[in-house]
């Protein structure tokens with residue numbers, strides 16, 4: 001077992017480009033990185049059905065790979081290694097390509113090859129990150145000149161997490177997830193990611209969160225998590241983590257608690273469900289402990305997809321707020 005996809009290999013999204021003749025870029029290879037939520041609070045449900053949230057987001061070095069190519073055959077074609085994923089307009093990469101081809105009247109055909117590694121429907125923003133990569137990649141390929149802000153404005157039309165997947169790193173997400181503030185980078189650590197072989201519908205989780213409206217919720221203290229990030233204190237950060245959605249998902253799927261317990265027994269500083277689940281992540285201060293936990297989760301057959309990885313941080317000019 002090796003640490004999956006070490007950050008050294010991770011350059012900003014477009015890593016290899018193909019050029020025909022002098023100048024025209026005809027293909028681009030990209031990495032779409034997953035996220036975890038170090039903190040997730042739901043403040044209220046808006047009249048339009050969206051939820052107002054307060055989340056601490058962290059990009060991790062686990063990614064899908066995409067190749068975007070210009071083709072003579074018109075239209076958008078999507079291919080993926082997972083037979084059960086849609087390849088039509090229901091795939092977020094298709095939607096992202098369509099948005100830009102329509103707006104900029106791009107007449108070429110576009111072929112997108114998507115190699116999924118990020119667990120699907122798992123609370124890791126896999127689809128959103130793929131969409132973000134397509135926006136970023138097509139902006140490069142066609143020299144559209146869109147700023148990061150302009151890409152993020154387009155991204156939110158595809159999904160609330162897409163702007164964050166364009167920004168990346170450690171960030172506070174508010175509003176429906178699209179109001180972003182950069183935060184100090186998560187301190188160096190090792191992350192164990194475990195996705196049990198169950199599917200959890202995000203709709204089910206949010207509906208049941210509201211069904212429990214009368215019960216007082218355990219709201220995570222997101223502000224104190226931000227203080228821990230400012231202090232660069234991994235232990236404090238791990239002890240302050242909280243996800244209000246666990247209240248719904250954990251009782252329905254006890255395996256989530258089993259995975260958390262297994263990781264903590266093996267020395268995790270903290271272990272929590274990401275997003276609406278069912279993926280669990282554990283934070284470790286040494287690679288040795290993280291490896292032992294990896295083997296324990298595997299041996300206990302608690303999860304099908306298990307990855308050892310690290311946070312992915314970006315340099316920011318300044319930290320606001």
Ligand code: ATP
Nearest residue numbers: 090091092120121122123124125126127128130275
């Ligand atoms: P989030 O953390 O934002 O809630 P998620 O991890 O729960 O995301 P995704 O893996 O992004 O969920 O995808 C959920 C559903 O979206 C899948 O069931 C799938 O059918 C559909 N989908 C569309 N495009 C993609 C894509 N590129 N990758 C994965 N799923 C996709």
